[in-house]
Amino acid sequence: MLFARSYRLLFILLFTSFIAPVWAKSSSQSMDDWFRNFKQTASPQALYQFLYQMPKGGDLHHHLSGSGYGKWWFELAADSEKNGGYSYYTRVKNNNCEPYGVNTFSINAVTFLFHTISQHTWSELSACRQQEYRALSQLNEAQIQGFIQSLELDKPYEGQDEFFERHWQRLNELIANPHIMANILLRNMQEYQQENLLYLETQQNLRFMKRPDGSFYSEDEALAIFTTMLSSAEAKLTGVTVKFQYALVRFTPNTDAQLKWIYAFVDNHRDYYVGINLVGREDDPKGHPLNFLSTLRSLRTRYPKINLAFHAGESVSPSENIRDTLLLGVDRIGHGINLLSDPDTYLLMRNNRYLIETNLISNFKLEYIQDFSQHPFPQYLRTGIPTALSTDDRGMWDARLTDEFYVAVTQFNLSWQELKLLSRNSLAFSFLAKDDKQRLLQTLEDNFDRFEQGYLNNTAQKKVISYSGFMCSYEPLLCAQGGQ
Missing domain, CATH: 3.20.20.140 (Metal-dependent hydrolases)
Known part of the structure; x- marks a missing residue:
């Protein structure tokens, strides 16, 4: 029995990517048929539950x-008891503090909102620039939602440039913690x-x-x-x-x-x-x-x-x-x-x-x-x-x-x-x-053996699932029928 298990595992390592596994149990063959039929009749909720x-x-x-997720970043950054004792500020307005003729392409020339810095960095800014930033712990609800959404690619006009040139720059010193x-x-x-x-x-x-x-x-x-x-x-x-x-x-x-x-x-x-x-x-x-x-x-x-x-x-x-x-x-x-x-x-x-x-x-x-x-x-x-x-x-x-x-x-x-x-x-x-x-x-x-038996025998335990923002846009029926 031990030899058989070892041989089975070696076969997986050598050939798993190239051919369908010939050693699969008979339940897997039944599972192939079950899943083919399931896909044709399953609701979006049932299919997602299965894959989850x-x-x-x-x-x-x-x-x-x-x-x-944006909500994680805010929760951690706004609470010094959860983030190692740090305090953070984020940019919520533009005071046009820089004089004419400065290098607006400099890494220090921040022109976008929700650029986040530590209290130490904030303390070294000019008084004008300090007023552009607000402590995360003091944001109002609209600013909190703006902060969260600024870290997610959730708008149709956002793409490569927003992602590469803004998202990471907004996180800024948070990822150094x-x-x-x-x-x-x-x-x-x-x-x-x-x-x-x-x-x-x-x-x-x-x-x-x-x-x-x-x-x-x-x-x-x-x-x-x-x-x-x-x-x-x-x-x-x-x-x-x-x-x-x-x-x-x-x-x-x-x-x-x-x-x-x-x-x-x-x-x-x-x-x-x-x-x-x-x-x-x-x-x-x-x-x-x-x-x-x-x-x-x-x-x-x-x-x-x-x-x-x-x-x-x-x-x-x-x-x-x-x-x-x-x-x-x-x-x-x-x-x-x-x-x-x-x-x-x-x-x-x-x-x-x-x-x-x-x-x-x-x-x-x-x-x-x-x-x-x-x-x-x-x-x-x-x-x-x-x-x-x-x-x-x-x-x-x-x-x-x-x-x-x-x-x-x-x-x-x-x-x-x-x-x-x-x-x-x-x-x-x-x-x-x-x-x-x-x-x-x-x-x-x-795990696959147990999972297959659970579905073939109709004994699989279902989990309560909330759906991601992406899934609510990709498959709206998921969230329209009780998803979150």
């Missing part, structure tokens, strides 16, 4: 700073527990984290705040395993020096950090993948392997960015939307060891596709390109992982075996250590 409770593997493409970020991580874990997710691989940097007085934590001091949270009873109760990636913004100054520092840091903290990510807009030529080739090759002569999962192909324009990113030695591609425009690279990735991290809602919200039917995801899934669904910056879409699965099923008519394959891929292609990966893959299979 469905066992899930991991979320592999996850920016922690983009995963907080390790107490807030650790709390955002805990809340993600608690939500993922409800969605039956086993693993989260999130991107979180530690340099330049600030204390309330403006001084900097060391990287190890900042990491300790996260690890203390992960060791807490609340975190352990979720059952979600968490590992980190360190991210390099591709177009920032001194990227070679940054990459060298990141490599050394990840190498020294392999118990928590499992990889490195290259992030940022690809339309900036300073961030071209091959700019990093010589530095990475040099670093590989000095360090044992460090896993790489780089953003590439997050564009509608044909390019060779995915191919050039593979040349860097990456194992996973984030987004990969324009792969079909590069046939040679597409053929290379078919039935190979590279995974594309698919972010359906992100790609729609940021206008890389105008309609979900334009997304190449089904081509990847059904022609042997390993892929898995992930959430990217879910807080800014007001969405969750189940929403990604709901879109995939309703747009592309996924089968039960395809749903299971996506969940398996999200663990099989994770950067977890081998033993941890095997353990979670076996847990996932056990």
Whole structure:
């Protein structure tokens, strides 16, 4: 029996992305038929309930700073007892404090609302500029709602520019508070527990984290705040395993020096950090993948392997960015939307060891596709390109992982075996250590067995679900009939 379980798990690891699992139990075959019939007759509520409770593997493409909902940011930032003793101010009006002729494109020339700063930074502003800001704890209701909505991409005229040029700048010093970020991580874990997710691989940097007085934590001091949270009873109760990636913004100054520092840091903290990510807009030529080739090759002569999962192909324009990113030695591609425009690279990735991290809602919200039917995801899934669904910056879409699965099923008519394959891929292609990966893959299979039996025997327990803002816009019937 032990040999059979071990063989089954080994088979998952080797072949999970390439062929339908031939070892599946007879209940799975019955489940295939059950799910095919269920899709044809289920109400939106019933389908969402099913996908919400469905066992899930991991979320592999996850920016922690983009995963907080606006209401979370406000709740934490406005309460010093919840955020480590910090006080914050946000910009609520424009006094035109700057004289004529100043550099309005400077990073310090803030012209938009809800730019948030610490009390320490506020105290160093001129009197005129101080009056533009108001303590978060003193905002009126309209300002509170404005603050929350300013951190979510919820209006039809908001797209790439709003997201890349405003959202992160509004968060500003909030993401430099390790107490807030650790709390955002805990809340993600608690939500993922409800969605039956086993693993989260999130991107979180530690340099330049600030204390309330403006001084900097060391990287190890900042990491300790996260690890203390992960060791807490609340975190352990979720059952979600968490590992980190360190991210390099591709177009920032001194990227070679940054990459060298990141490599050394990840190498020294392999118990928590499992990889490195290259992030940022690809339309900036300073961030071209091959700019990093010589530095990475040099670093590989000095360090044992460090896993790489780089953003590439997050564009509608044909390019060779995915191919050039593979040349860097990456194992996973984030987004990969324009792969079909590069046939040679597409053929290379078919039935190979590279995974594309698919972010359906992100790609729609940021206008890389105008309609979900334009997304190449089904081509990847059904022609042997390993892929898995992930959430990217879910807080800014007001969405969750189940929403990604709901879109995939309703747009592309996924089968039960395809749903299971996506969940398996999200663990099989994770950067977890081998033993941890095997353990979670076996847990996932056990969870699937119980889940299938519950639905086939009509004994599945239903959860009370509230729906995300995204789902209320994508599938209005969900919220029109009692959803929240």
